[in-house]
């Protein structure tokens with residue numbers, strides 16, 4: 001029987017954080033994958049396990065790429081064992097290897113979700129022992145082969161999780177800064193902003209430079225997981241290493257060409273805090289995009305805004321007043337953000353603000369007609385599109401900063 005790795009297409013479920021699915025669906029279409037459904041935290045497509053290699057290397061906004069093995073009705077935990085002991089796991093798993101089982105369960109008969117995960121493990125172990133004379137080791141570490149159970153009501157689905165550790169960890173974060181965004185969210189913000197990857201990109205208040213690095217990688221067409229060493233699909237017994245070699249080589253070529261084409265692209269990052277700037281510099285170096293990003297240590301209102309004939313983009317992620325910052329002083333900061341964006345708009349930039357404290361933004365007079373909702377971890381955030389300062393906020397800003405004129 002041929003290896004299932006290259007030859008058996010199945011449903012793919014690609015997971016993401018809430019709000020990100022439209023950007024993820026666009027990424028899939030751009031990679032010529034069909035999009036059959038867009039849900040709150042996932043997008044459905046179709047492909048082989050070899051296709052999953054490509055998706056794992058290239059998707060910027062995804063967390064995991066799941067390959068569907070079985071969908072069935074399950075009312076009780078035992079139904080899961082009975083169904084899964086009949087799945088030919090020996091075609092996918094190595095009896096000398098190791099696997100883990102993760103789950104998402106919403107079923108009224110289940111109080112402890114460890115139990116259904118245990119049923120999956122037992123079914124796999126028994127099937128493998130019967131088929132090969134040996135069972136693989138299992139545990140909770142997501143370092144090797146990963147299986148995922150999704151069980152809602154009486155409908156259960158079992159997937160091979162081809163990713164393992166979430167794709168949002170790119171591996172370039174050499175130094176941690178305060179309140180960093182997840183890389184996959186930073187990429188989603190940039191893709192949602194409509195930046196063309198060519199015009200100048202501004203990222204004051206850059207913290208550890210997550211947004212700036214993602215912008216550089218998008219401009220250079222650098223696959224985000226190009227240098228990642230471990231993916232769960234590598235631990236499947238049916239894994240075809242030539243698929244990874246081929247996809248990596250193609251992604252390396254795209255990056256070489258992309259970096260050449262983007263040689264003139266300029267990304268301007270800055271932060272007022274010297275530790276954040278040090279973290280940003282270390283991260284940008286680890287992400288190998290020093291040439292594309294200029295980093296300044298300065299106040300937001302001193303950040304560079306170069307002239308541009310093409311429409312540039314500015315994305316700001318100010319403190320929210322929770323983990324960092326004092327809410328009273330932050331009112332001035334949000335006013336400054338509005339003033340910066342007005343100056344940038346006058347110089348041909350679209351402006352976006354991601355905030356976990358939209359009430360503070362509104363109280364500071366930062367008003368907008370359009371915003372989208374994203375989540376930074378569990379925190380609901382608003383991504384404000386071209387917000388403008390209210391008249392009273394402009395007057396207040398001008399009293400504090402008589403030397404700075406805000407364009408009309």
Ligand SMILES: C[S@@+](CC[C@H](N)C(=O)[O-])C[C@H]1O[C@@H](n2cnc3c(N)ncnc32)[C@H](O)[C@@H]1O
Nearest residue numbers: 180181205207208210272273276299300317319
């Ligand atoms: C929420 S953090 C940004 C995190 C960043 N997006 C990341 O992923 O690492 C906000 C940043 O704004 C910076 N900041 C606060 N007030 C500022 C100001 N007036 N000018 C420039 N930067 C400022 C802080 O030093 C902090 O690094």
